[in-house]
Amino acid sequence: MKALCWHGRNDIRCDTVPDPQIEDSRDVIIKVTSCAICGSDLHLMDGLMPTMESGDVLGHEFMGEVVEVGQGFTKFKKGDRIVVPFNINCGECRQCKLGNWSVCQRSNRNAEMAAAMFGYTTAGLFGYSHLTGGYAGGQAEYVRVPMADVAPMKVPDGMDDESALFLTDILPTGWQGAEHCEIQGGETIAIWGAGPVGFFAIQSAKLMGAERIIAIDTVPERLELARKAGATDIIDFEKEDVFERIKEISRGEGADAVIDCVGMEATAGHGIAGVVSAIQEKLTATERPYVLTEAIKAVRPCGIVSIPGVYGGPLPINMGSVVQKGLTLKSGQTHVKRYLETLTELIQQGKLDVTSLITHRSTNLADGPDLYKTFRDKKDGCVKVVFHPN
Ligand code: NAD
Ligand code: ZN
Numbered sequence: 001m002k003a004l005c006w007h008g009r010n011d012i013r014c015d016t017v018p019d020p021q022i023e024d025s026r027d028v029i030i031k032v033t034s035c036a037i038c039g040s041d042l043h044l045m046d047g048l049m050p051t052m053e054s055g056d057v058l059g060h061e062f063m064g065e066v067v068e069v070g071q072g073f074t075k076f077k078k079g080d081r082i083v084v085p086f087n088i089n090c091g092e093c094r095q096c097k098l099g100n101w102s103v104c105q106r107s108n109r110n111a112e113m114a115a116a117m118f119g120y121t122t123a124g125l126f127g128y129s130h131l132t133g134g135y136a137g138g139q140a141e142y143v144r145v146p147m148a149d150v151a152p153m154k155v156p157d158g159m160d161d162e163s164a165l166f167l168t169d170i171l172p173t174g175w176q177g178a179e180h181c182e183i184q185g186g187e188t189i190a191i192w193g194a195g196p197v198g199f200f201a202i203q204s205a206k207l208m209g210a211e212r213i214i215a216i217d218t219v220p221e222r223l224e225l226a227r228k229a230g231a232t233d234i235i236d237f238e239k240e241d242v243f244e245r246i247k248e249i250s251r252g253e254g255a256d257a258v259i260d261c262v263g264m265e266a267t268a269g270h271g272i273a274g275v276v277s278a279i280q281e282k283l284t285a286t287e288r289p290y291v292l293t294e295a296i297k298a299v300r301p302c303g304i305v306s307i308p309g310v311y312g313g314p315l316p317i318n319m320g321s322v323v324q325k326g327l328t329l330k331s332g333q334t335h336v337k338r339y340l341e342t343l344t345e346l347i348q349q350g351k352l353d354v355t356s357l358i359t360h361r362s363t364n365l366a367d368g369p370d371l372y373k374t375f376r377d378k379k380d381g382c383v384k385v386v387f388h389p390n
Contacts, residue, residue, distance in 0.1 A: 003140035009047030020144035035062035062138025085336035091150035174200025180306035181257035185209035193261035206230035254300030263309025
C-alpha cells in the first residue's frame with residue numbers, strides 16, 4: 001500500500017510499504033477514506049520530536065471503513081465506518097477508568113522509554129514516534145487499529161467523512177483547551193494560534209459562554225477564519241504589541257484565561273526576538289516557547305493558562321510569574337474519547353463549523369510531501385489538508 005513516511009528532518013516521502021495485518025484479537029484493519037495533516041506532524045517534519053525512525057508511517061487523524069477484524073471481535077463488523085481517536089486506549093488501566101485516555105498505562109509499547117523521559121508512561125499514539133509506541137499512522141491506504149474495541153467510534157448514519165474526521169483530534173483538542181479555562185460566562189479569553197486547533201478553541205470558548213475572545217496570529221486568512229469562528233478581537237503579533245493590546249481589551253486587568261494553540265514552533269513577533277527566532281527556525285531544531293512566555297505574562301493574576309500546544313522537553317519559562325500571580329497551568333494530549341459523544345451531537349445540531357478550515361484536498365497520497373510543505377509554510381492560503389486516499 002501507499003503511505004506517507006518520515007525519513008529525517010524535512011524528508012517525507014510517499015512510499016510503498018507492506019499492508020498491515022491483524023496481530024491481535026482486539027485489532028481491526030481499516031481502509032482509510034479520509035486523513036489529515038496536523039500541526040503536530042510539523043513537529044516531526046521539522047525534527048523536533050525525538051525517537052522517529054526512517055520509514056515510520058505518519059498520521060494520527062484518520063477514519064475509514066473496517067475491512068478486517070480480529071478473531072471474535074464484535075464491536076465493529078466489516079463495512080462499518082469508524083473514526084479513530086489519535087490516542088490508543090486499553091480501557092482497563094486505572095487512567096482509562098478515570099477517563100484520562102491520553103495517559104493510558106498499557107497502550108504504549110515503549111512505556112519504559114516514555115517513563116524515562118516523563119517519569120511515567122503516556123498512551124500509545126498513532127504515527128507519533130517510538131516514544132509513543134512506534135505505531136504506524138493513518139496517512140496511508142490502510143491502518144491496523146489496535147485495542148479497537150475501546151476508543152474508536154462508529155460514524156453516525158448520514159454523517160459524511162469531512163464532518164466526522166476532526167473528531168479524531170483537533171476538534172476535541174480545541175474543546176479541551178477551552179474547557180480547561182473553566183468558562184462560566186462573560187470571560188475574556190486570549191487564544192494564540194489561529195490554525196486548526198485555534199479555530200476549534202475559539203468556537204468552543206464561544207459555545208461555553210466567553211464574552212471577549214481574542215485571537216492572535218499573523219496569517220491573514222487564518223485571522224479571518226478566527227473572526228468567522230467567533231473571535232471578537234484580532235491581534236496580529238507581527239504588527240502589534242500583544243501584551244499591551246490584551247491589557248487594553250481587558251480594561252487593564254489581563255485575560256481571565258489564555259490558550260496556547262501554537263506550541264513549540266512559535267515565531268517571535270517583531271524586534272530582536274523576531275530575528276533570533278527566524279535564525280533558530282532556519283538553523284536548528286529547538287523548541288521556541290515565545291507564546292507560552294507571552295501567555296503567562298498576559299493572563300490576569302489567579303487566571304488559567306491552558307496549553308494544548310505541544311512541547312517536548314524542558315523549557316525556560318517564567319515560574320516567578322506563575323507563582324507570584326497564582327496561575328493554574330492545564331495541559332495535555334487530548335483525552336479524545338472523553339468528548340466524542342458531546343462533540344458528535346454538536347456537529348449534528350449544526351453548532352460547530354467543522355469544514356470551512358479545509359483548504360486543500362487530495363485523493364493521491366503522492367501529493368503528500370508537497371502538501372506537507374504547503375501546510376508548514378502556510379502557502380496558498382493553506383489551513384488544513386485532507387486526503388481521501390481510497
Ligand atoms: P498550525 O501550525 O497550523 O498552527 C499554529 C499557528 O500558530 C499558525 O497559524 C502560526 O501562524 C501561529 N503562530 C506562530 N507563532 C505565533 C505567535 N508568536 N503568536 C501567535 N500565533 C503564532 O498547528 P495546529 O494544527 O493548529 O496545532 C497547533 C498546536 O497544537 C501544535 O503545537 C500541535 O502540536 C498542537 N496539538 C496538540 C494536540 C493535543 O492533543 N494537545 C492535538 C493536536 C494539536
Ligand atoms: Zn493532530
